[in-house]
Amino acid sequence: MSDELLIIDPVDVQFPIELNKKVSCSLNLTNKTENYVAFKAKTTNAKKYYVRPNVGVVLPRSSCEVLVIMQALKEAPADMQCRDKLLFQCKVVEPETTAKDVTSEMFSKEAGHPAEETRLKVMYVTPPQPPSPVQEGTEEGSSPRASVSDNGNASEAFVDMLRSLLVPLFSNAASSTDDHGITLPQYQVFINFRGDELRNSFVGFLVKAMRLEKINVFTDEVELRGTNLNYLFRRIEESRVAVAIFSERYTESCWCLDELVKMKEQMEQGKLVVVPVFYRLNATACKRFMGAFGDNLRNLEWEYRSEPERIQKWKEALSSVFSNIGLTSDIRSNESKFVDSIVEEVKKVLIKIGTEEREL
Structure with a gap:
């Protein structure tokens, strides 16, 4: 195990059989080496399964999650047997390699680029049976139960009940203590980023x-x-608190920008603090919409030219968040130290918010 580049857990891909419904299995890829490790996933039945992400880079001494999704089955397998397999190829790559740099050619034996391979079996399992319903009023001192109308949804009612119990805990600023004895209010921190580019690496x-x-x-x-x-x-x-991670491909995504518009609205109402992070970018060039960052935005503007109001909101949100003090890295920056600096900045913001609210 110690010689493996990536340790994959679990060792089988198990899918509960639920007809007419997509099901998924989560895999954890752990890199216990001191190297950057690139991976690529393949299946023996591409029409039946897809992997998100199917390529990526796992940083030294870190891990990432991969989701394997199976298309909905129309009928149950006769013997619950499956011959399908999932193949993971991985190899050591140069530091600072990102997911967008990973290509099939990197793992080609014919091209003289052998890679470590791990094969996982796909298995069908019987889904767990729900507990038997308990009749109301049959237990003395039983806790109240949410009632659901005939045309209601039990799952939604259950979620609402949990929300009613949990939300007050967060609204009262529950806290935890870090290793240095500092109390951190447990307000939620939202991360806004370009998923295809950063999900399985920096983020x-x-x-x-x-x-x-x-x-x-x-x-x-x-x-x-x-x-x-x-x-x-x-x-x-x-x-x-929200951390907006601006990267070269950030402005390719209308979803990133729509999120940023929402963040700006919350920020203007005093409900959100936004921390801008410029990942491998020149902050000044970004603010002037120069380079690839600006080119991608202009391409997106052309694509959505029939929605001028939406485009204007994107630009206003970018300008608004850019006005906040941010953190910047470039291609030569130490990523580990940069991550630490972001974490420390977020901790400072959380503590400041908690202090201000206690003083009200």
Whole structure:
């Protein structure tokens, strides 16, 4: 195990059989070496399964999560047996390599680039059975239960009940203590970033570092953008701090910019503090919309030229957030130290918010 570049857990890809419904299995890829390790995932049945992300780079002494999704089955397999497999190829790459640099050619044996390979079996499992319902009023001293109308949804009622119990805890600024004895209010921290570019490299490293410091961080880890943007808007509304990570490809994404517009609205209402981070970018060039950052924005403007009001909101949001004091890195920066500086800045903001609210 110690010689493996990536340790994959679990060792099998298990899918509960639920008809007419997509199901997924989460895999954790851990790099215990001192090297940057690139990976690429393949399946024996590309029409049936897809992997998100299917390529990436795992930083030294860190890990990332990969989601394997199976298309909905119309009927249950006769014998619950599956012959499909998932292949992970991985190899050591140069420091500072990112997911966008990973290509199939890097793992080609024919081209003289052999890679370490790990094969995982796909297995079907029976989904857990729900507990038997308990009749109301049959237990003395039982806790209150949420009632659901005939045309209601039990799952939504259960979520609402949990929310009613948990939200007051966060609104009262629950806190945790870090390793230095500093109390950190557990307000939610939202991370806004270009997923395809950074999810499995820099942002994954940053999220892990924040969680180690007991920061309550939320990030779109499984690419919810586009299909569930309203959900992400709600998470922004629930947050008190947001970290906007501007990268070269950030302005390729209308979803990133729509999130930023929402963040600006919350910021102007005094409900959110936004910390801008310029990742491998010149902050001044970004603010002037120069270089690839500006070119990508202009390309997006052309694509959405029929929505001038939306474009204007994007520009206003960028200008507004750019006016905040931010953190900057370039290609020569030490990523580990840069992550630490972001974490420390977020901790300062959290402590300041908690102090100000206690003084009210």
